[in-house]
Amino acid sequence: MSGRVPTAFEMRVYDYVRMIPRGRVATYGNVARAIGTKATRAVGMALSRNPYAPEVPCHRVVRADGDVGGFNGHATGSEPKRKVKILLSEGVEIGATGKIDLSRFGWVADQA
DNA sequence: GTTGTGACGGGTC
DNA sequence: CGACCCGCCACAA
Numbered sequence: 001m002s003g004r005v006p007t008a009f010e011m012r013v014y015d016y017v018r019m020i021p022r023g024r025v026a027t028y029g030n031v032a033r034a035i036g037t038k039a040t041r042a043v044g045m046a047l048s049r050n051p052y053a054p055e056v057p058c059h060r061v062v063r064a065d066g067d068v069g070g071f072n073g074h075a076t077g078s079e080p081k082r083k084v085k086i087l088l089s090e091g092v093e094i095g096a097t098g099k100i101d102l103s104r105f106g107w108v109a110d111q112a
Numbered sequence: 113g114t115t116g117t118g119a120c121g122g123g124t125c
Numbered sequence: 126c127g128a129c130c131c132g133c134c135a136c137a138a
C-alpha cells in the first residue's frame with residue numbers, strides 16, 4: 001500500500017473537502033483560501049493524491065468557472081463524466097456544457 | 113539545493 | 126468569445 005504519508009497541508013485540504021455537504025460544491029480557490037493559502041493548484045494536487053477517497057468527496061470540488069475540473073474531464077462523446085453524474089445524483093444542477101451554478105450550489109465553510 | 117510541473121485563477125491580448 | 130501569460134504554493138525527481 002502507499003508508504004507515502006499525507007502532509008499537513010494535504011490534511012487541511014481533505015479535512016475541509018470532507019465536510020462539504022451533499023448537494024453543494026466548493027471551488028479550488030475557495031478551499032485554498034479556507035485553509036489559509038493561495039495555492040489553488042496545490043489544492044488540486046492534494047486531491048489528485050486523495051488517499052481518503054471516497055471519504056473525501058473530491059468530486060464536490062470544482063473550478064471557479066463552474067466547470068467540474070480535470071478529475072474526469074476527458075469525456076468525449078460517448079463517455080460521460082462520471083463525477084458529473086454523481087453531482088447530479090446529489091442534487092447539483094449542471095448545464096449542458098457541464099457547468100455548475102456556483103451562485104446556488106457554491107458552498108463555503110462560513111455557512112456551515 | 114535546484115528545476116519543473118500541476119485536478120487553478122485572474123488578467124490581458 | 127477564445128487563446129495566452131503570469132503568478133500562486135506545494136511536491137516529486
